[in-house]
Amino acid sequence: MWSKLSIDMEKLEIKKEPIEKEYKELGGRALIAQYLIRNVPPTCDPLGSENQLVICNTIFAGTKLTTAHRLSIGGKSPLTGGIKESNAGGNAAYQLANQGIKMVVVKNIPKEKGLWFAHIDSKGNVSLEDANIYKGINNYEFVEKINERYGDKVAVISIGIGGERLYKSASIQVTEFNSNHPSRAAARGGLGSLMGSKCLKAIVIENPVEKYKVEYADEGKFNESCLKFNKMIAAGAKKDPFHNFGTISTIEATGANGILPVDNFSGKLFPEYQEVGVNKFMTNLSARGGRNKIPCQPGCVIQCSNCYNDKDGKYLTSGFEYETIALFGPNCHISDLDAIAQMDRICDNLGVDTIETANAIAMCMESGKINWGDSEAVISLLKEMEDGTEFGNLIGNGCEAVGKHLGVERIPVVKHQALAGYDPRNTKGTGITYATSPMGADHTAGLTMGRAFEDAGRTAQAYVSNKLQVAICFSDSMMCLFAFAHAANNLPLLGELVASLYGGEADFSRVAAMGVKTLLTERQYNKMAGMTIEDDRLPGFFYKDKSFATGSKFDINDYELEVLFDF
């Protein structure tokens, strides 16, 4: 039976116990929603003792299903004030599953100042260790030190100084499979500061001597369906630009049609977008000994990750993604891919969300504090974050905090969280997702690009956003979204997988219902936290200012947003 690890930071004790029956068939985002609504008061202070940090596996953890080891992290968000589930790749979910651990909850806060990390050893023993010697040490160096101490077979979930300083943009970083680089991030919503508020620096998971065995209702049937499923995903991946290049390939589409944000979501086109596009990226990889097609977790067939080296062939960053490139790049009028890679590295190292931070930097440019396109000035501002200067700390609190402080009118946030790399006027369904997702402005909650009639048109956008938001709720409870994207042609197979694992009817509607229930639970949580329909709107300038690339405004009727989740 799966275990649950409860870490009580007030008592400084860890308990390992069988997971409660009510969570047995849940995982990922679905598990987090159900756990939080039962256990964390929606009106609590996100950085106070009542909030809890939940880290969990998906419903297919421990199986051979490709990308089943996606790690979900949740809690009440210090950034949005609402419910938050942020998921990441890396090897931690796999290692937790091998240890037989389905979920970890971190409760309360220590009575006295200090810093600790949780250690799960190869025999499955769990302990809280003093982490004061690691205080102020950022993710890359921290992982090196942990590897020196426990060997390189450990998986690490950690925070950098972003989390320690309770920055609302703080991420939780996870080590990548094989390389051990802490470059996979549960980035959004400031969950790093929630972990920081618990004074928990890290969770270190050793490879167990004895691997946990999953209990199947019908193992033979599961393996049969699983093989079919994995083959389908692998076949889809072959033609997937995310596999062949990486998520950077998105820029080839968004750069040409006004979806790529430019100069703080001005709606302009960026003529030099290909300077930060696929050709440049692939040329740099091959010239400098970098790589793409890297799996971030064991058994992944999508392999969208990469390793990006600097001009001298020295490792700079990995998991170098489209959103980081779009928002530190064209949205800050920067076309220097190496400079952007350096910014990505700094953010991963400090443990802050690149989307939130890059948008905060765009606020500095919009207000004239630094010039558009000045990558050196950006690096200096990131250095201020690292140094903890007054302004550096402000950047750490994200786009809205900086924008308000500098008197910027056009602040691209929903539920206090900054928009990802897609202009909502030119992919209106994504705009609907930004507006209505319980997560705040989050592209991973339902990116509709290319799915409605016309990205910049209104028709069918709400419909597509609704369908995707539901689908992603169950995808985020099962696997990586990029693998799920190739499962659309045989959704009933997911019903078969659930039934052969947990028993009961092989019915896809079980899976779909989990998506709807999760979404409605999250919406209810936010409502109880005090959010209203007014929180389900985009910033006014998207309704008012035309995108210069297409002439389009965000012209979705408020009522369409209000009834989006009527089921």
Added chain:
Amino acid sequence: MKGVDRMITSYEIFVPTIMGSGSSLRTGMKLRSFGCKKPLIIFDKGLKDVGIADVIVENIKSAGMEIVIFDKVLPDPPDILVEEAAEIARTENIDSIVAVGGGSSMDTAKGVNVLMNNKPPIMNYFGVQKNLLPGVPMIFIPTTSGTGSEVTNMCVITCTSRGNKDSVVSPVCLAKLAIVDPDLTLGLPPKLTAATGVDALAHAVESLTGGQSNPLSDALARDAIRTIAKWLPIAYKDGSNLEAREHMILASTFAGMAFTNALVHLGHSIGHTLGAAFHIPHGIACAIALPEVIEYTAKTESDKVRMICECLGADVEDNATYEEVGSTAREALRKLIKSVGIPNLKDLGISLEDAVNVAPKITADAGLAIAPYRITAKRIAEMIKSAYDA
């Protein structure tokens, strides 16, 4: 929505059309002017029986064409039949297609054209297709005033393996020319006149209230509604009234042009689903809850629903609420539909329980994507209930 102007739109004007009493006699001449030598002529047996098919076939022959005939068209054309016709077309090496008849003949022709240079089965091409290989030139000659299919790029096919209807949307489904000849509709019996006429009405009112309407489709739809309101009852009562037939076929083509731009939504989703569940003819199925559908759209499309009231000659006060606008439109539409003897669900012998149980299936229809705002199965069930014996 904060002070939004009309969205950017594109006007889709696809099919050149010649229209007028006797125009179908230009078919042969037109084919020749396109450089065609061997058309496949598609129609159903009924058209042969009433003598329409023979006249057109002769007209084409007299233009010096070698002809191939496919006269096995069925209502709600099944995919296997379309594939059979396509096989004939390819084997005979035809260089053009002429479809004569209602929506089924034209849908069959469209399906055949899709399969001229794209491998069967047709179900592989359901959905919006941008990269199909082109087929051959097609001429469409409608013999009912309803579908508007002669001017659209959509081909509705019954998928026999899945037991539902789906459509191919592609430039390959477009005719090179539509020939709209009211003479061909003179012999339509009253029931068919009514059922096809309310189909055209549904196209028009749904186009006006759909998410993709534009000024062009609005103008076409408004004119179609006015024309249908005035002339459908006359054509229904006196099928030999050529003036009424002229107006009705014009309205049908205009409504087809309107929904090519604006698309149809919930009314057709209800129509397709009820039609499949209870084997109700398309036009009647689409008309059943149409008044309730338009009432529902008034919440966000109040101005458009006012236009509908105005076109139907129903008075609405300047300061009327959207609820009042909606209920006025519902009553006016129902009055028109009833006036041409369209049966309700009760008349059709369907139980209320069975009818209401279809609601969840309707929410799965792709047409809901274009509805003005999201609607639940519960609300659709209420609409069906309201329409049941109205």
